[in-house]
Amino acid sequence: MIIIRKNLALSGLILCLLAGMLPMLKVPxxxxxxxxxxxxxxxxxxxxxxxxxxLLFFVRQLVAYSWMTRVLGIxxxxxxxxxxxxxxxxxxxxxADRLLSKSLHMRWGWIVYLVGVILLLLSVKKLKQIEE
Incomplete structure (x- = not known):
């Protein structure tokens, strides 16, 4: 049985969507x-x-949502x-590559994207069914 923590899933989706708009690279x-x-x-x-x-979260396809969170992490x-x-x-x-690599820098948008992906991965919880 798969349980989805909705608050983690929604906040992870929002953070991932916002991360694409945030600065990812600093170009001189x-x-x-x-x-x-x-x-x-x-x-x-x-x-x-x-x-x-x-979409898989909102249509309640839990197994496919679980796989897509892993795909998104990869x-x-x-x-x-x-x-x-x-x-x-x-x-x-x-x-030229050494000069370019010293002038271009990763920005904080990658961290926000990582936090969103981690929240999505943590939103899925598997429980073992108890047989009576």
Whole structure:
């Protein structure tokens, strides 16, 4: 039996939705970039996964919601590592990549996104059925 903690799930979904609008990268001349300005494909895939997770929560498909929270957790790890490696190996040249990696910095939007994903993962609780 799967139990969903609704307050954790809703707050996790809201934090994940807001995290895409928050600053994810600090670019020297242009300022802060959100997830869409960082990579449009990453933005659309992330919001598609968050939308499917929210839909499964609202239609009460508990098993599928449980799997999508895990998929969203794995997607967070993939997305933050993709942005990190894109920063550190953008041009393919040693000097330019070192210069770019020193000038671009991750911002606090990733932490908000991580907190949202953790809340989504904690919102699912499995209970063993007691047989009488």
């Amino acid at each position: 001349i242009k300022g802060n970039w959100n997830l869409y300005q960082t990579d449009a494909a990453l933005f659309f895939i992330t919001y598609m996964l968050i939308g499917v997770t929210g 997607w967070y790890l993939i997305s933050i590592s993709a942005v990190y490696f894109k920063i550190n190996n953008y041009f393919g040249w040693g000097f």
